[in-house]
Amino acid sequence: MPFKGLEGKVAVITGAESGIGRAIALRLTAEGANVTATGIQTDKLDAVAAEAGNSPGTLIAVPTDVRDRSQIDAMYARTLDTFGRLDAVIANAAAFNASTPLVETDMADWHRLIAVNLTGAFETIQAGAKILLDQGEGGSLLATTSSTVERPPPGTYPYVAGKGGLQLMMRALAIEMAPHRIRCNVIMPGFARTGVLDVMSQDYIDAAIGSSPMGELVEPEELAGLVAFAISDEAPRMTGTTLKVDAGRTSA
Numbered sequence: 001m002p003f004k005g006l007e008g009k010v011a012v013i014t015g016a017e018s019g020i021g022r023a024i025a026l027r028l029t030a031e032g033a034n035v036t037a038t039g040i041q042t043d044k045l046d047a048v049a050a051e052a053g054n055s056p057g058t059l060i061a062v063p064t065d066v067r068d069r070s071q072i073d074a075m076y077a078r079t080l081d082t083f084g085r086l087d088a089v090i091a092n093a094a095a096f097n098a099s100t101p102l103v104e105t106d107m108a109d110w111h112r113l114i115a116v117n118l119t120g121a122f123e124t125i126q127a128g129a130k131i132l133l134d135q136g137e138g139g140s141l142l143a144t145t146s147s148t149v150e151r152p153p154p155g156t157y158p159y160v161a162g163k164g165g166l167q168l169m170m171r172a173l174a175i176e177m178a179p180h181r182i183r184c185n186v187i188m189p190g191f192a193r194t195g196v197l198d199v200m201s202q203d204y205i206d207a208a209i210g211s212s213p214m215g216e217l218v219e220p221e222e223l224a225g226l227v228a229f230a231i232s233d234e235a236p237r238m239t240g241t242t243l244k245v246d247a248g249r250t251s252a
Helices: 019-030 042-054 069-083 107-135 157-180 195-199 202-210 220-231
Strands: 010-013 034-039 059-063 088-091 139-144 182-189 242-245
Touching: 010 019, 010 069, 019 034, 019 042, 019 220, 034 042, 034 069, 042 059, 059 069, 069 107, 088 107, 088 220, 107 139, 107 157, 107 182, 139 157, 139 220, 157 182, 182 220, 220 242
Parallel strands: 010 034, 010 088, 034 059, 088 139, 139 182, 182 242
Antiparallel strands: none
16 A cells, blocks of 8 residues: 555655665656656666656656766756655765775875765755745655765775765754754665665675575665655654664664
């Protein structure tokens, strides 16, 4: 049974061309929500739109680089032109780095990760919040963080810094947005079965799986279900919360 109130809601999802973002977009449209799917890989966005083509909800693919505020603003304008409103923002776009010792860090790589994982997420959320405040009907702001914030592997500190900052930012925003009935939450995946695994060594993947008490990867569809619940009318007072699907990794 679909979650209450999802049908007809309008959601924006960044980083929707693959992995967790793709799974969220498909789950929401399957439950009757209308979705603006954004990302920088146009061919993959088009593939997601094709997959969602027979769903009860409507999905539009709008290529957007979250490092460019003008593209973010244009994406929201397209969303409002198409659907007439906004109910939820899922800031899911992410950039990753290979494990690198501190003294060997390339500053260009540092700035790239912070630009996507923290600043880009902030600008996506800020622009969406302005729309929700103008509508005056509440809504949801979500961001995807990572279990590495609580259990960081060596050499991943640029990624951890961005995602950790994002998690704390959402906690602070939950307080500010509460009087407006705008819920602010974070979803925290463990090691998930996404395209990121394609650039990791098998030894790294085995160690990552072994670090979780369940000894399993998290499936993107599990997180999609959690997001669907979080933005539905079934959780009207859930805010300031970190929602985990991590196979027990952060509990170990």
